[in-house]
Amino acid sequence: MMEKQCFEGLSLSQDLPLSQDDSFKEIWSGLIPCIATIPTLTAPQEAWPAGTMYDSLSQVLNEGFDENLFELSTEMPTTDSVTPYPSSTVPVTTDHPGEYGFQLRFQKSGTAKSVTSTYSESLNKLYCQLAKTSPVEVLVGKELPLGAVFRATAVYKKTEHVAEVVRRCPHHQNEDAAEHRSHLIRVEGSQRAQYFEDLHTKRQSVTVPYEPPQLGSEITTILLSFMCNSSCMGGMNRRPILTILTLETPEGLVLGRRCFEVRVCACPGRDRKSEEESKTKMQSGTKQTKKRKSGPPAPAPSTSSKKSKLASSAEEEDKDVYVLRVRGRERYEMFKKLNDGQELLDKENKTKTKVSVKHEPAVPSSGKRLLQRGERSDSD
Incomplete structure (x- = not known):
């Protein structure tokens, strides 16, 4: 038996199961008779106003122990919440001010x-x-x-x-x-x-x-x-x-x-x-291409100008001198003969072009005929 002083000298006597093997439900059922012996709770109900602690405590004692009282809720709040509405798979990216002029x-x-x-x-x-x-x-x-x-x-x-x-x-x-x-x-x-x-x-x-x-x-x-x-x-x-x-x-x-x-x-x-x-360059480039398409086609370059360009480029290339390293005496002699022969061909071509230019007869002006050998002009 255990004695304890409480509530202004009133002594309460009750066996309390304090073993760790006992469940909380057994401890709660053992405390109910102890709480019921408190005189203030057994006093007439008129001494307590309606809706006060007396009514709530009496309701707890009458209903008994609730086993789910101390169970935690399975739904725990998360820091990264879930959207309250289902969003579409492909979201809309067009502007829409709405009725509020957003x-x-x-x-x-x-x-x-x-x-x-x-x-x-x-x-x-x-x-x-x-x-x-x-x-x-x-x-x-x-x-x-x-x-x-x-x-x-x-x-x-x-x-x-x-x-x-x-x-x-x-x-x-x-x-x-x-x-x-x-x-x-x-x-x-x-x-x-x-x-x-x-x-x-x-x-x-x-x-x-x-x-x-x-x-x-x-x-x-x-x-x-x-x-x-x-x-x-x-x-x-x-x-x-x-x-x-x-x-x-x-x-x-x-x-x-x-x-x-x-x-x-x-x-x-x-x-x-x-x-x-x-972006501005692209826009200006598209405008220029459109203008070019609408205008007349550009004249094609003449063949004579192409030939003159090729001849000038060939002459410029002929003036350049290149050095070729050849390994072995025989190979050197062979390449030397090829080079000497090419040089002779170039000289012969130059002399032929000069002679052809000298013997080329003068072309008369339009409307006149060339005199053949032995013929006389009308003035004679």
């Missing part, structure tokens, strides 16, 4: 080598450095529903790669200690950003709640970072990507969509300038 704007950074992020309006392309913040300005035409969010998703641009999931390369994943290190797009400056992965397509996305514009402003700024270079092996591997930014309700209903191309590189300003110049 629009995007980018800051004008120019093409200097020192910029970390710049946007080309002619190419609809964002150039940025690895893990550097790229601000994206959002405009809406009217007030959005309560709890609206922005979702950013990366997809490949070309049709042969659009079914693949855009992920970071293994090198950058292993260097990152974040829980969502496999995600390419990251939202900076917000603790309420959530990272999702679709169960069916395995596409990854990040959401951030919509914040209304501050006083005196009409835009809301989102800070995006791209955590892998476009040239990373095992990741994008020089394949162009698109970023889809959607405006959604908390239930996943799309209210608007905007899409732009992204290139993650070491020098955004230089790459933007070179790609814009190449």
Whole structure:
């Protein structure tokens, strides 16, 4: 028997099974008679107001022990959540402002080598450095529903790669200690950003709640970072990507969509300038080819000019002297005879051309006949 003092000097006497072999259910059933002997609990119910601790404790004692009371739930929350809606296998990449007039704007950074992020309006392309913040300005035409969010998703641009999931390369994943290190797009400056992965397509996305514009402003700024270079092996591997930014309700209903191309590189300003110049050259080249096709055909070069060019080139080649190294005396004598014979042929050809030029009769002007030997002219 064990004696214990409690409740202002009242003594309680009860055998308590303290062995480790006894279950918690047996200990609970042994404590019920002890608790029932407390005078305050056996007092008239009128002394306790309705809905107080007396009613709840009495209900627990009457119902008995619940074996499932201390069981943990099998559904544990995960840091990388699942998207609340099933996304399509091939995402749509066309712009759709929707009824709220969803629009995007980018800051004008120019093409200097020192910029970390710049946007080309002619190419609809964002150039940025690895893990550097790229601000994206959002405009809406009217007030959005309560709890609206922005979702950013990366997809490949070309049709042969659009079914693949855009992920970071293994090198950058292993260097990152974040829980969502496999995600390419990251939202900076917000603790309420959530990272999702679709169960069916395995596409990854990040959401951030919509914040209304501050006083005196009409835009809301989102800070995006791209955590892998476009040239990373095992990741994008020089394949162009698109970023889809959607405006959604908390239930996943799309209210608007905007899409732009992204290139993650070491020098955004230089790459933007070179790609814009190449595009203008291509456009100007196509215009020139069209003009040439519409005009008259160019005259073909005459055969005489071709022959003169060939003769001049042959003369220039004849003036050049080449040295040939021959091994062995017999071979040297053979090549020497060939060379001497060729030199004699060249001299004979030159003398023949000079003689033919001297004996060539003069050609009379048009309308006159050559006099033969023994003939006299009409004037004689």
